[in-house]
Amino acid sequence: MFELVRQEISRHGEKPSILPIERLEDIKQDIEDLKTRYNLNGFQKYIINDIYELDLPETEFEIRSIILVASASPWMVKVNFHWKGKRITLPIPATYTDFISAPNNTEQYLREYLSPKDYHVIAAPRLPRKLLAVRSGLGAYGRNNICYVDGFGSFLNISPFYTDIPCTEDSWCEIRQMDSCKGCKACINNCPTSSILDDRFLIDNERCLTTFNERDSKDDFPQWIDMASHNSLVGCLRCQTICPANKKHMSSKVESYDFSEEETGSLLEGLAMEQLSEELKQKVQQLGLGYWVNAFPRNLKVIFAREGI
Template structure:
């Protein structure tokens, strides 16, 4: 019989990390989301997000596994992706943060490793659409940073999370109080690095409406506010400033994977801003390999290429 400890150790041996809590804490997860939303610390989009199940604020056991005993959350380490865009005779490498790409691959890997550890003939797994960062911290898998990002052993914030309901029942419940990185109380690295002053010293939740990630995840038709300095932009989506500044990412801050290249013609097409037909399908297929789609273009690319800084 697999124990919680053996499960966690098996995933660590395979290069991933896991936490396990009892499903009896579902209501507490929902209550916490409701409380944060009432205080204005969680956006309506997150509050009402449901994926294929119920909204985050009222989670329930899935119909496909009404007697699930545990929720297992897995962290799959991932590097920064660098993609080359050829533009006006220059090759420009642009970044995609670890949390945006390979969602399907990471989820499949997590599921496969859990199945190996638990035994598919013995236990079932069903994907859980829950607030993953909160779940990771509550399970003891991760710690919060002041930038409201989760940090795991060795790989810091360079990871992607996935969660599953299971009929696996652990005698030890991993549920715990939320914990932050030990140095956060005295460290101001992410606070000083944030280009839009969205990080505050008196709380561990960023001011979403001024966070660059919040702004550049919107559709391209929504332009950046005038108060956003052109030099703030540093990734094709999201932002890496606070993560690169964090001392807990010191060992992985230079961990990159070069993936994909866009020709002068493809870059010009992305900058055009009008997409249709076979070319759009081909370009979007290429973008999906780095976790992107056409919705953020041309805006997010314009501000990173030389003409966007003029």
């Protein structure tokens, strides 16, 4: 049955893998091994203890497998901010724009395909996506601890699903890093906050720029972060755009959005989503950034100050 599902997923331009549900216990052990092997920081403990959900949910069907689906994202989206007579163009990692829409779209077409065949699927967004993708053979880690999938590079979304599809072949793989990472330090040298470590598999995500620029604007950037480090409205692309494994995936046409002076002013004021004009709200939602709108005032002010406006 999974071969038919694989064909359907491929028809949508996406790539799947599958694991028997029994492997969830091994994933739990992987997490425990991380706790033992590494001195985890507070943010890593938060992800493991509060974000991940490794217990099976109650469903109307018997969960027999986990399907992982990788969908390609454009490598970035451009946003043009008009302010004080100048235009400042900033990138946004495109995974923000389809972080919600990609799994929703995949779940919808899977349900439409499986329902007539009396099979079921339900999204499992709080499973450890990268770990499952690597363990199932769908992807491999980069030195930057991001997951890469052949044909997509790291510009992708990984969507996990519980299903009652039988898994007759176990594709369980060792946790591995891409072969091309051996001897390469491009991402280490290009990381603006030195969060990618040469002697450790996990990055120091408490130093990662994304950790700081996704926070509410009431939290200022630490003084040790150089103003030149800021390269995106939210998130950071430095470790991905420098990566040799991504070069061939960075030629696609880039979509852009324009924010007028009035709209930029509203974002700088720190207005909540419900206070924004309908047109501005729609732009923010299309970019998938509604959750981070409170981070915009600080991020924009720092970048505008650097540009002398």
